[in-house]
Amino acid sequence: MKAEIITIGDEILIGQIIDTNSAWIAEQFNLNGIEICRITTVRDKHDHIVEALKNAEQKMDLVILTGGLGPTKDDITKNTLCEYFNTKLVFHEATFEHIKNRFSKRNIDLNKLNRDQALVPESCTVLPNKTGTAPGMWFEKNNVIFVSLPGVPFEMKYLVEHEVIPRLQQNGKKIAIFHKTVLTQGIPESMLAEKIEDWETALPENIKLAYLPNPMSVRLRLSATGSSEIILQQQVETEIEKLQQIIPESIYGFDNETMAEVIGKLLKVSGKTLAVAESCTGGYISHLITSVPGSSAYYKGSVSAYSNQVKQNILGVNESSLIKYGAVSEVVAKEMALGVKKTLDTDFAVATTGIAGPEGGTEEKPVGTIWIAVAGKQKVFAKKFVFGNNRERNIIRSSQTAMQILRRVILKDL
Amino acid sequence: MKAEIITIGDEILIGQIIDTNSAWIAEQFNLNGIEICRITTVRDKHDHIVEALKNAEQKMDLVILTGGLGPTKDDITKNTLCEYFNTKLVFHEATFEHIKNRFSKRNIDLNKLNRDQALVPESCTVLPNKTGTAPGMWFEKNNVIFVSLPGVPFEMKYLVEHEVIPRLQQNGKKIAIFHKTVLTQGIPESMLAEKIEDWETALPENIKLAYLPNPMSVRLRLSATGSSEIILQQQVETEIEKLQQIIPESIYGFDNETMAEVIGKLLKVSGKTLAVAESCTGGYISHLITSVPGSSAYYKGSVSAYSNQVKQNILGVNESSLIKYGAVSEVVAKEMALGVKKTLDTDFAVATTGIAGPEGGTEEKPVGTIWIAVAGKQKVFAKKFVFGNNRERNIIRSSQTAMQILRRVILKDL
Numbered sequence: 001m002k003a004e005i006i007t008i009g010d011e012i013l014i015g016q017i018i019d020t021n022s023a024w025i026a027e028q029f030n031l032n033g034i035e036i037c038r039i040t041t042v043r044d045k046h047d048h049i050v051e052a053l054k055n056a057e058q059k060m061d062l063v064i065l066t067g068g069l070g071p072t073k074d075d076i077t078k079n080t081l082c083e084y085f086n087t088k089l090v091f092h093e094a095t096f097e098h099i100k101n102r103f104s105k106r107n108i109d110l111n112k113l114n115r116d117q118a119l120v121p122e123s124c125t126v127l128p129n130k131t132g133t134a135p136g137m138w139f140e141k142n143n144v145i146f147v148s149l150p151g152v153p154f155e156m157k158y159l160v161e162h163e164v165i166p167r168l169q170q171n172g173k174k175i176a177i178f179h180k181t182v183l184t185q186g187i188p189e190s191m192l193a194e195k196i197e198d199w200e201t202a203l204p205e206n207i208k209l210a211y212l213p214n215p216m217s218v219r220l221r222l223s224a225t226g227s228s229e230i231i232l233q234q235q236v237e238t239e240i241e242k243l244q245q246i247i248p249e250s251i252y253g254f255d256n257e258t259m260a261e262v263i264g265k266l267l268k269v270s271g272k273t274l275a276v277a278e279s280c281t282g283g284y285i286s287h288l289i290t291s292v293p294g295s296s297a298y299y300k301g302s303v304s305a306y307s308n309q310v311k312q313n314i315l316g317v318n319e320s321s322l323i324k325y326g327a328v329s330e331v332v333a334k335e336m337a338l339g340v341k342k343t344l345d346t347d348f349a350v351a352t353t354g355i356a357g358p359e360g361g362t363e364e365k366p367v368g369t370i371w372i373a374v375a376g377k378q379k380v381f382a383k384k385f386v387f388g389n390n391r392e393r394n395i396i397r398s399s400q401t402a403m404q405i406l407r408r409v410i411l412k413d414l
Numbered sequence: 415m416k417a418e419i420i421t422i423g424d425e426i427l428i429g430q431i432i433d434t435n436s437a438w439i440a441e442q443f444n445l446n447g448i449e450i451c452r453i454t455t456v457r458d459k460h461d462h463i464v465e466a467l468k469n470a471e472q473k474m475d476l477v478i479l480t481g482g483l484g485p486t487k488d489d490i491t492k493n494t495l496c497e498y499f500n501t502k503l504v505f506h507e508a509t510f511e512h513i514k515n516r517f518s519k520r521n522i523d524l525n526k527l528n529r530d531q532a533l534v535p536e537s538c539t540v541l542p543n544k545t546g547t548a549p550g551m552w553f554e555k556n557n558v559i560f561v562s563l564p565g566v567p568f569e570m571k572y573l574v575e576h577e578v579i580p581r582l583q584q585n586g587k588k589i590a591i592f593h594k595t596v597l598t599q600g601i602p603e604s605m606l607a608e609k610i611e612d613w614e615t616a617l618p619e620n621i622k623l624a625y626l627p628n629p630m631s632v633r634l635r636l637s638a639t640g641s642s643e644i645i646l647q648q649q650v651e652t653e654i655e656k657l658q659q660i661i662p663e664s665i666y667g668f669d670n671e672t673m674a675e676v677i678g679k680l681l682k683v684s685g686k687t688l689a690v691a692e693s694c695t696g697g698y699i700s701h702l703i704t705s706v707p708g709s710s711a712y713y714k715g716s717v718s719a720y721s722n723q724v725k726q727n728i729l730g731v732n733e734s735s736l737i738k739y740g741a742v743s744e745v746v747a748k749e750m751a752l753g754v755k756k757t758l759d760t761d762f763a764v765a766t767t768g769i770a771g772p773e774g775g776t777e778e779k780p781v782g783t784i785w786i787a788v789a790g791k792q793k794v795f796a797k798k799f800v801f802g803n804n805r806e807r808n809i810i811r812s813s814q815t816a817m818q819i820l821r822r823v824i825l826k827d828l
Binding site: 301 | 426427428429430431432433434436437438439440441442443444449450451452453454455456457462465466469473593595602603604605607608624625626627628629635637690692695696697698699700701703704705707708709710713714715716717718719720721723724727728757758759770771772773774780782800801802804805806807809
């Protein structure tokens with residue numbers, strides 16, 4: 001099945017935003033055996049949209065449109081779709097009820113723009129959007145499927161996952177394909193490639209390996225194709241078992257799990273609790289931990305101690321340690337972890353202190369120098385890392401590394 | 415002058431990489447008065463490239479191709495270009511000398527693939543690439559300019575800045591264009607549209623307005639076209655002044671500023687300090703504030719108080735308030751803000767407490783109920799919001815809303 005993604009939006013064409021939607025859709029569709037042949041971005045204008053639809057209809061089996069929907073944008077896209085599919089806008093009761101409910105929950109009155117969002121082309125199948133007001137719309141014309149989705153990423157993702165892909169599967173447009181992604185942390189990509197070279201070379205021909213590095217981790221995606229999904233799954237699991245023997249410490253999870261979810265599960269199962277003390281990471285570890293639903297069961301809280309005064313007064317870091325070793329030091333990292341563990345009365349605690357940059361480095365402690373400490377039942381561990389000059393990346397890498405060390409301490413119950 | 419960007423590369427179509435090149439080119443061209451009408455990504459295949467070239471030639475004055483050049487990729491793209499422009503590959507002496515020099519500096523022997531990079535289509539103008547081995551190529555056909563560039567971002571950027579834009583300017587293909595984006599927070603898109611309808615209708619014909627909503631804010635982009643950039647800028651500034659009188663409270667910044675940067679600037683100028691107490695936002699406000707370089711000058715730290723125990727012990731929230739009103743209440747939000755302000759000894763403090771979801775709601779306090787409090791010099795303010803069911807969005811919206819209220823309190827020095 002050949003597919004095209006058409007993105008409608010001037011903001012992409014003036015370079016104000018990067019089109020991340022298309023990359024996400026392309027990945028999801030590929031995982032489901034649908035080949036994306038072309039991605040096109042066009043302006044919010046009638047003629048431009050029509051031309052893109054015509055070009056797509058000639059070559060594709062499936063066309064995904066994103067963007068151009070929403071209270072202030074609806075007009076052009078919806079009217080253009082009506083014209084193209086030779087239909088007219090009609091009032092869609094269920095969509096209107098849904099919009100009304102969303103607004104009444106927030107105690108906001110509906111205006112005309114909101115009401116107009118319940119107008120949909122008569123010939124389309126409405127895809128209910130639980131995450132927003134603009135519904136998805138599914139059209140079929142000359143054996144080509146056209147799906148129009150809002151451009152807001154989480155609304156678009158919801159509709160692809162819950163409406164579009166299930167419907168395509170029902171249509172039988174799927175071949176047997178099985179993917180599993182192994183999440184690793186702590187080994188740079190090139191070193192990892194060397195370590196697992198023999199394993200990679202010995203992979204069966206129908207299993208392909210892709211390296212997907214990001215600032216959080218290096219992900220290894222295994223994609224197996226064949227005729228039976230159950231057999232493919234067994235095949236992939238067998239290869240992952242072999243991989244686990246080569247890099248046992250580095251694999252922290254699979255597929256879309258986050259490190260914070262993995263840690264959450266470990267704490268929940270063991271009935272243990274966690275606290276966090278952050279200097280250079282400034283609240284990011286706490287944010288990642290609390291992004292997991294239900295985290296209040298094991299997470300008591302954190303102290304972001306940006307000033308030394310807070311490190312002393314709330315975390316109980318010794319003034320003498322700050323003077324003698326500086327805030328970015330093994331001693332202070334350990335005192336922060338022990339301090340927050342004691343103050344918040346938890347089983348485990350993790351602490352970070354470092355120079356995130358871009359300013360503030362010295363010859364001895366350059367930008368990117370980070371101390372991470374983890375306090376467990378009886379022991380406290382600390383390790384120094386030297387990352388790069390990019391503030392955002394340093395915060396992300398420090399947070400992810402701190403959680404990886406925490407994970408090992410929890411696993412071994414140290 | 416109407417332009418299209420064509421990106422050649424399978425890695426984008428499987429979602430492995432995000433196409434950041436196109437966004438950069440689009441921004442640069444827009445700044446230089448060249449309108450990008452379409453961005454297309456196609457596979458590394460002869461037929462797909464030819465089709466994209468044909469589609470572009472029909473509608474555009476300028477076509478920028480990126481990708482598909484480089485030692486292991488040259489064959490398809492260069493041969494396809496030769497066929498399309500009815501020419502043949504010839505050996506280009508200057509390019510060969512340049513490649514030889516680059517390799518000899520690095521003490522690497524040339525192989526056949528490297529030598530073949532000096533083969534270029536006879537009819538093109540070669541654009542020397544000082545940053546790599548694959549040169550740019552400039553073609554003209556039926557009054558349309560085609561420029562083929564390597565896909566490596568810094569090589570592409572070098573060629574656009576040093577070769578492509580200067581040549582286009584010589585060709586006199588430049589018009590003046592000026593963009594400015596107004597950042598608003600606190601009014602939903604549909605309500606904003608209603609409020610500013612008259613202003614929008616009265617905009618001069620050469621100024622276009624675009625709504626760019628995201629979970630953080632609704633951005634309004636004004637794009638003016640004409641013959642003098644200085645006049646356009648004045649024109650846009652005049653319209654923004656009028657807008658500021660209509661929604662004075664809601665505009666927090668311009669262009670690429672973040673709310674945390676705006677708050678940072680206000681605090682820095684006034685020499686004031688900030689502390690944060692977070693329950694439902696779990697560290698996200700602290701993360702946003704500390705993402706700004708130099709934030710340690712005004713930011714002392716935060717307490718993420720996920721458990722009531724932490725709210726009491728560290729923030730000094732009264733047990734009786736927690737029992738009588740519950741953790742998600744006006745009284746507790748205010749006590750949290752006042753508590754963290756006192757404990758961390760700052761001029762301002764902001765606090766959040768709410769039910770981020772997806773679980774934990776009650777009839778009285780459904781998921782999405784959030785109390786935000788801001789403590790200033792003398793007063794403490796609190797306001798209730800009811801957002802939706804999505805945990806991630808609730809965290810983002812609560813954080814952004816809290817910072818917006820904080821901004822107003824700092825501005826008015828309350």
